[in-house]
Amino acid sequence: MTSSDMEYLTIALPKGKLFIPSAEMLAKLGYTAEGLSENSRKLVIANTEKKIRFIITKTADLPTYVEYGAADIGIIGKDVLLEENKDVYELLDLKFGYCRMMVAVPQALKQEKMSDYAHMRVATKYPRVAESFFHGIGIQMEIIKLNGSIELAPMVGLAEMIVDLVETGRTLRENNLVEVAQIHPATARFIANRVSFKMKFNRINQIVEGLKGLIDRESEKAK
Numbered sequence: 001m002t003s004s005d006m007e008y009l010t011i012a013l014p015k016g017k018l019f020i021p022s023a024e025m026l027a028k029l030g031y032t033a034e035g036l037s038e039n040s041r042k043l044v045i046a047n048t049e050k051k052i053r054f055i056i057t058k059t060a061d062l063p064t065y066v067e068y069g070a071a072d073i074g075i076i077g078k079d080v081l082l083e084e085n086k087d088v089y090e091l092l093d094l095k096f097g098y099c100r101m102m103v104a105v106p107q108a109l110k111q112e113k114m115s116d117y118a119h120m121r122v123a124t125k126y127p128r129v130a131e132s133f134f135h136g137i138g139i140q141m142e143i144i145k146l147n148g149s150i151e152l153a154p155m156v157g158l159a160e161m162i163v164d165l166v167e168t169g170r171t172l173r174e175n176n177l178v179e180v181a182q183i184h185p186a187t188a189r190f191i192a193n194r195v196s197f198k199m200k201f202n203r204i205n206q207i208v209e210g211l212k213g214l215i216d217r218e219s220e221k222a223k
């Protein structure tokens with residue numbers, strides 16, 4: 001670590017759906033920087049006064065930046081943590097970004113039991129999660145890795161099934177797919193690099209405590 005790395009706290013935020021709620025939550029605690037917005041093309045944005053630096057990563061890459069210490073802390077979905085399986089501390093469930101990982105098939109291909117799907121092709125952005133789910137229930141499948149628009153695959157004969165995230169269920173409905181198994185629920189998580197957590201404990205812990213306070217207040221309000 002250089003002295004500048006020690007002085008600054010680097011916070012990784014993912015592009016995509018979690019960017020705005022993550023940036024807003026941190027801003028409530030005073031952790032923000034001029035020009036930090038969804039539309040900016042800048043990938044590193046610093047707040048020199050607060051000695052914090054935001055880096056904006058591709059969603060799936062965020063745990064890698066934190067594992068290697070290129071970022072001290074970050075916010076990312078549990079789904080990505082499970083798929084990437086990086087060596088980071090998961091410090092907090094931030095209670096937003098609710099969705100769930102599931103298995104779906106075209107209505108016409110729905111079977112009685114999961115074992116009836118054995119050896120079919122499964123399209124997914126989450127090959128490790130899919131592999132481990134099917135392994136866990138004792139059936140072997142052919143996993144096809146895609147990078148998005150997963151629901152398209154069964155409609156054009158690329159795969160019989162999908163493993164993907166669902167939130168409202170609208171994408172499944174509009175493409176005549178039905179959920180046949182749940183894999184895991186997911187929310188946004190606050191993560192930290194293992195070394196940074198020790199070396200910058202006070203600064204990171206202050207954020208963790210601040211975030212806990214925000215989450216508690218939100219859940220009180222919801223009652």
Ligand SMILES: Nc1ncnc2c1ncn2[C@@H]1O[C@H](COP(=O)(O)OP(=O)(O)OP(=O)(O)O)[C@@H](O)[C@H]1O
Nearest residue numbers: 015016017018059077078079080097098099165167
């Ligand atoms: N409806 C939803 N669909 C997908 N992800 C959701 C949804 N709701 C919340 N999430 C959470 O948001 C995270 C980011 O989702 P997003 O769709 O922006 O993915 P992305 O990987 O950034 O997209 P891309 O592959 O285009 O870069 C997911 O990892 C998940 O934790």
Ligand SMILES: O=P(O)(O)OC[C@H]1O[C@H](OP(=O)(O)OP(=O)(O)O)[C@H](O)[C@@H]1O
Nearest residue numbers: 148149150164165166167168169170171
């Ligand atoms: O249940 P719903 O509310 O319809 O949301 C689920 C959809 O949202 C996500 O796709 P996203 O928009 O991120 O695009 P992608 O397919 O390119 O990943 C996910 O992969 C589903 O397709």
